[in-house]
Amino acid sequence: MKTHTESEENYIKALYHLGGGRPVSNGDLAQRIGAKGSSVTQAVRRLGQKDLVNVVPYKGVQLTPQGIRLAKSILRKHRLWETFLVDKLGFGWEEVHPLAEQLEHIQSEELVDRLFQFLGSPKHDPHGDPIPERDGQMPPVLGQPIGAFTAGTEIRIVRVEDAGSEFFDQLDTMNINLGNTYEIRAISAFDSSVELGSSAGTFWLSQNMCANIYAVQS
Amino acid sequence: MKTHTESEENYIKALYHLGGGRPVSNGDLAQRIGAKGSSVTQAVRRLGQKDLVNVVPYKGVQLTPQGIRLAKSILRKHRLWETFLVDKLGFGWEEVHPLAEQLEHIQSEELVDRLFQFLGSPKHDPHGDPIPERDGQMPPVLGQPIGAFTAGTEIRIVRVEDAGSEFFDQLDTMNINLGNTYEIRAISAFDSSVELGSSAGTFWLSQNMCANIYAVQS
DNA sequence: AATAAGGTTTAGCTTTGCCTAAAATAAAAG
């Protein structure tokens, strides 16, 4: 397995995020990477040379199977490091993403394997996102948006979308964490906000909050 | 505190290793970095622009106080990560250096502080090298070469030089680890090799081995 | 079918970081 630059890996990751295996437009990629379209054109050409993507000019870029494999291995590292930072070093789940952006580029299979072991072979990261297995298999993407349940259901929070620091602040303020259980007390017919109840009392969650919080029945 | 490239940090670290605060020749630096002299000339010029070094053409390069501070902070990270890899992930002390070469460039004060805590505020790394404090202070450099003791002395291994993988292999083969205690049984007048004794028996260490193993009386 | 608009690529420039070969300088030898 060859060695890639940080920039290359970031492009691969962005492509996986935006399209999985499907084609992605130059513009979307540029937006995601935070570079100009012209820079992206050149970058994906380089990636094409290395058989990580297929490029059709004016049409779009698409990861090859090789590119997908690489993307998953980077995602695996990203999420394992996030798990390390939260579980072992005590970081808050809102702080770890930028750090994992750096750590995900450290190159050593051995290190990844040992980290995985050290963390207790986790299947999901601190945000509830699935950690790709060594062989590329993906654990299930957990839960559905809170608004999708019906009143009276007992739910457990299993995942949150990365919706920016204000969102995480709000979660912290409301003391909402992965693993918390609530009863859905009511769903507003007016604005789709949801009333959650626990032993600590009840409170309302806006539609926007609900859309980024995923739960399972339990 | 500005952000530096990996290459810049490697030059700073090399300069600190070779000269501490004293001037270093272009050639020595080139050798250490593994680049040609012409590349080094340009690199140190860039570092000079950033006030990390003072350059006197044809004479040598020298870290500024700012450069020294940076060097120590990188060394601190390097040695903390080595400690993490050995103590927490179970790597052998001969494996961790190349990994720490990558990890030392991760940028986050917070991460370093938390790692330091997590590791139990260590003063020395797995090879016995001092880990610079947060404020730049250096814990003592421990021990003296084994050959410096006299027959009959009880010693404890506290540090080993990084003398290549064959050296570490030899240490492992002989079961020599930091913290091990021995009695100096004899020192050869012929070739300066040393006979060490413990409850497990006695064995001879070549002069070359001895020169890279440091101990204290105890 | 012709044109306007939007998105994409090309052309040309910049910085970092490395290279080789040639010129310049400092140090050592005579």
Place this chain on the structure above:
DNA sequence: CTTTTATTTTAGGCAAAGCTAAACCTTATT
């Protein structure tokens, strides 16, 4: 005090990665 030698710097290239401005496709609108 020259001359030779070793070291260092300059000059000229190259690749990765980014940028702006101009040219070029595609697509949608008239």
